[in-house]
Amino acid sequence: MRVCIHRGSRQIGGSCVEVEHEGRRLLLDLGLPLDAPDNTPALLPAGLALADDPALLGILISHPHLDHYGLLAHVPPTLPVGMGAAARRILRAAAPFLPGEPPLPAPGWDYESGRAFQIGPFTVTPYLVDHSAYDAYALLIEAGGERLFYSGDFRAHGRKAKLFERMVAHPPKGIDALLLEGSSLGRLADDARFPSEEDIEQALVKELRATPGLALVHTSAQNLDRVVTIFRASRRTGRRLVIDLYAAAILQATGNPNLPQSHWSDVALYVPHWQRVKIKNEGWFEQLAAHASHRIYPEDLAQQAGRTTLLFRPLHQGDLDRAQCLTGARYVYSQWEGYWEGGSYDGVREWLARHGIPRVALHTSGHASPVDLRRFVQALAPGKVVPIHSFQPERYPQLFPRVEPHADGQWWPVKGPA
Ligand SMILES: [Zn+2]
Numbered sequence: 385m386r387v388c389i390h391r392g393s394r395q396i397g398g399s400c401v402e403v404e405h406e407g408r409r410l411l412l413d414l415g416l417p418l419d420a421p422d423n424t425p426a427l428l429p430a431g432l433a434l435a436d437d438p439a440l441l442g443i444l445i446s447h448p449h450l451d452h453y454g455l456l457a458h459v460p461p462t463l464p465v466g467m468g469a470a471a472r473r474i475l476r477a478a479a480p481f482l483p484g485e486p487p488l489p490a491p492g493w494d495y496e497s498g499r500a501f502q503i504g505p506f507t508v509t510p511y512l513v514d515h516s517a518y519d520a521y522a523l524l525i526e527a528g529g530e531r532l533f534y535s536g537d538f539r540a541h542g543r544k545a546k547l548f549e550r551m552v553a554h555p556p557k558g559i560d561a562l563l564l565e566g567s568s569l570g571r572l573a574d575d576a577r578f579p580s581e582e583d584i585e586q587a588l589v590k591e592l593r594a595t596p597g598l599a600l601v602h603t604s605a606q607n608l609d610r611v612v613t614i615f616r617a618s619r620r621t622g623r624r625l626v627i628d629l630y631a632a633a634i635l636q637a638t639g640n641p642n643l644p645q646s647h648w649s650d651v652a653l654y655v656p657h658w659q660r661v662k663i664k665n666e667g668w669f670e671q672l673a674a675h676a677s678h679r680i681y682p683e684d685l686a687q688q689a690g691r692t693t694l695l696f697r698p699l700h701q702g703d704l705d706r707a708q709c710l711t712g713a714r715y716v717y718s719q720w721e722g723y724w725e726g727g728s729y730d731g732v733r734e735w736l737a738r739h740g741i742p743r744v745a746l747h748t749s750g751h752a753s754p755v756d757l758r759r760f761v762q763a764l765a766p767g768k769v770v771p772i773h774s775f776q777p778e779r780y781p782q783l784f785p786r787v788e789p790h791a792d793g794q795w796w797p798v799k800g801p802a
Pocket residue numbers: 447449452515517537750
């Protein structure tokens with residue numbers, strides 16, 4: 385079996401790996417580069433042959449983050465796509481709410497953690513991992529008696545940290561090559577740790593207690609670990625979590641009855657103007673009805689501001705202005721600081737200034753710290769460690785044994801010297 389990183393050997397985002405055995409091929413991820421100005425076929429990695437070719441058996445997506453699946457829009461719709469069943473439902477539920485035409489995965493394989501399946505000469509075993517995307521997997525690919533382990537994106541400090549501990553306690557054996565993500569390298573000192581989701585919950589409880597009015601917590605509704613954190617902190621401080629129809633649809637799509645849902649007693653639905661227009665124009669009345677058991681209205685927001693946490697998105701701004709519910713409000717930014725610094729939310733920044741709403745930032749990474757990466761490598765004890773999904777592949781040899789870096793576009797054998 386041989387491998388080529390088409391994109392990702394020295395960058396975060398746009399990951400795409402090809403594996404080949406006896407002339408048959410599989411792709412692992414087909415991500416949109418993070419710095420892509422738009423999503424066009426020109427972004428497909430050079431050297432990647434996607435045209436109708438029976439040797440290409442399918443694409444296995446590790447998790448539903450755009451930098452891992454975003455270029456699916458440009459592959460033949462007949463090409464089967466593997467991913468988690470819940471991840472597939474989430475993408476389908478989210479698509480109507482998002483601008484443009486977000487790519488939807490073609491039918492293929494639905495992962496079950498630990499359950500191997502066969503694709504031509506390849507045996508694939510997905511392993512559910514702890515990550516900021518829901519239903520994220522690492523993938524073990526076996527062919528010809530050789531074993532490649534693709535870490536995908538993962539961490540050890542989220543709400544599913546047990547999965548990491550289980551993996552290092554009972555690692556898959558005899559791994560010849562480990563494709564290891566290294567997002568945290570260069571972003572966190574070698575011996576430092578990221579805060580856990582529990583830490584974030586604790587800090588958020590403090591912020592909510594210090595907020596006399598409405599708490600606006602800005603995160604991605606698809607970061608379900610964080611949504612749970614926000615829900616728990618709100619419940620602990622006597623606040624109801626108010627979500628919009630998009631978040632309600634995502635939570636339902638998980639199919640997980642342990643995650644907050646629109647019908648829970650501590651949850652309410654608020655439908656901003658933009659979504660009301662969508663409901664009317666697209667006839668989403670059934671979907672609205674399915675989530676409307678605890679629907680609230682602008683006047684409720686104003687009346688119950690001090691007992692409410694709103695899962696905030698920028699499209700709520702106009703609605704909140706009209707609801708006149710912002711006295712004593714506080715804004716908690718709960719995603720990657722790079723988006724804020726890069727100007728993605730300059731509109732929010734101005735809006736906050738206009739209303740005199742204070743901003744605090746509470747976030748933790750979706751990626752493992754260098755300490756946890758080392759524990760992972762030690763446990764798997766692979767024949768070689770190949771850097772991927774990192775801006776600092778040159779740091780790998782300082783942290784891990786048997787590192788074998790490979791440039792984008794280079795083919796290398798899973799087993800033995802390159
Ligand atoms: Zn990710």
